[in-house]
């Protein structure tokens with residue numbers, strides 16, 4: 001009770017400006033503090049002047065560019081403005097925000113202050129929430145790869161567009177991708193890449209093979225037939241800087257892989273400029289909640305909320321859902337995937353999927369995700385993609401993969417698809433990489449080179465992470481002890497390592513034909529879990545070739561279109577390299593074209609359309625030539 005009263009007095013003192021009287025004053029100077037972000041440690045520099053928090057600068061971090069940017073800019077500024085660490089986290093970058101706040105609290109402690117007294121929320125005068133109403137021809141929900149493509153295409157076709165994005169920045173999961181695209185059927189492929197044997201049929205064959213024939217054939221046909229026109233539009237009309245991709249992956253049976261200069265981040269920024277330049281309206285931190293429908297069930301807008309808690313009612317003639325996947329919401333995936341780690345973007349919560357299902361939309365392949373091996377669970381259900389570290393270590397050391405019985409089960413140098421399937425088949429769907437001292441040094445070196453973690457200490461800290469009683473890493477001079485810590489049968493593992501070292505001596509892996517690069521030697525031994533990880537969901541809403549969203553009976557829901565990951569089926573059970581991004585861009589363009597074509601131009605051409613009549617006529621010709629399969 002007394003403690004509570006003291007704290008209350010101190011808090012009151014803080015806000016009455018007489019902090020010095022109640023608590024030790026902050027000593028002027030510059031202090032360094034650390035906190036834990038999404039990808040590891042965040043370091044800030046705090047300057048105290050006249051006993052106040054004068055500046056906060058993040059001086060070191062390993063957070064993901066494009067996703068953490070808003071938090072890195074906004075949270076330090078807010079802390080200084082409010083003289084409090086109890087500021088709001090930035091949506092979609094909560095872990096980064098919390099890491100910055102913890103680092104400032106640490107620095108406050110070093111400045112002689114009590115962080116608890118700065119962790120009190122300043123209550124400002126709350127503005128009453130209002131209802132904001134806007135109207136446009138088309139509302140696009142989600143400003144990732146597919147949404148930006150749809151919004152720009154619809155604007156170039158003379159339609160007014162409002163693009164809403166729930167995060168403080170555009171980009172979604174697209175921010176993280178390399179920006180590759182297939183060139184099948186484009187002028188660019190024929191004339192610049194000099195490829196003539198490619199065709200929609202050949203591309204479709206590749207897509208079906210990699211997708212294990214779980215694809216929706218309607219969408220495969222559409223994307224392979226339409227991508228050429230979209231590529232020419234991007235390169236020739238919009239001048240987006242595509243060229244042959246730096247890495248040509250072997251899963252494509254023709255020369256068709258393009259890459260954009262500056263990865264997808266550059267694509268997104270260029271498209272945003274074009275969109276805004278044509279008069280498009282972008283509303284950030286505006287989250288769609290439900291559709292507005294008319295008496296006939298036609299979708300005529302979106303109800304959303306903004307960061308200030310206002311209701312935003314956007315009415316339109318059509319809505320294009322481009323809200324991405326649902327991988328961040330594990331509850332939407334089958335229970336068999338409970339051990340799989342998500343390493344995509346936290347905003348992928350399936351909002352659009354849920355909104356459309358409320359209108360009885362049909363779905364396809366909701367149990368399929370794009371999987372990779374070698375994830376390390378650094379926070380519950382979320383993982384680091386440690387593939388390069390494991391792959392390099394396996395190529396140049398005697399490290400092995402075992403299951404929880406301590407048995408090897410695969411050629412450690414097999415392709416990622418084989419490793420994923422082999423991992424899924426193990427008793428707990430987990431592989432364990434067993435490393436001696438030399439192998440660990442390689443693992444550390446590659447992890448640092450790839451900036452997987454900010455420093456070696458962050459890797460050592462994996463021993464402290466335990467998920468549901470299951471540690472991420474064990475380290476010990478005794479192999480048996482390390483095995484026991486990880487829940488691996490120690491007898492089984494010892495037998496396996498003896499047998500492995502014998503085969504290494506004989507120069508032949510009689511069990512899995514691995515190329516011999518050494519055995520397991522001196523400890524300390526480290527064992528790190530390797531879980532299946534995924535970023536992209538492959539299933540979603542059912543759509544026709546024009547990206548009209550279909551209901552459970554297969555009938556188009558009037559006024560509703562979809563693009564990107566919210567629409568399922570195009571990539572089946574797995575996607576070829578470049579195909580997720582190709583799908584996002586092509587489906588965005590096609591959804592916009594279909595929506596515009598379906599709108600039917602009003603008899604009385606409105607003022608804006610009169611001004612753009614010539615452009616409109618040209619655009620209509622393009623719509624017709626693009627929409628053969630729609």
Ligand SMILES: Cc1cc2nc3c(=O)[nH]c(=O)nc-3n(C[C@H](O)[C@H](O)[C@H](O)COP(=O)(O)OP(=O)(O)OC[C@H]3O[C@@H](n4cnc5c(N)ncnc54)[C@H](O)[C@@H]3O)c2cc1C
Pocket residue numbers: 141142143144145146147164165166167170171172173174175176177178179180286287288289322323324325343344345347348351352535536563564565566577578579580581582584
């Ligand atoms: C780490 C990583 C690497 C990848 N690498 C590649 C690669 O190299 N090649 C490849 O082809 N693919 C790759 N992919 C996959 C590819 O990036 C995605 O499939 C594609 O970008 C999805 O585009 P999208 O427009 O559907 O979704 P996103 O780009 O995720 O866009 C959806 C947007 O909608 C917003 N949103 C969601 N709900 C709402 C709402 N209620 N209101 C308003 N806005 C909302 C989201 O915040 C987001 O900005 C990668 C993915 C990840 C995570």
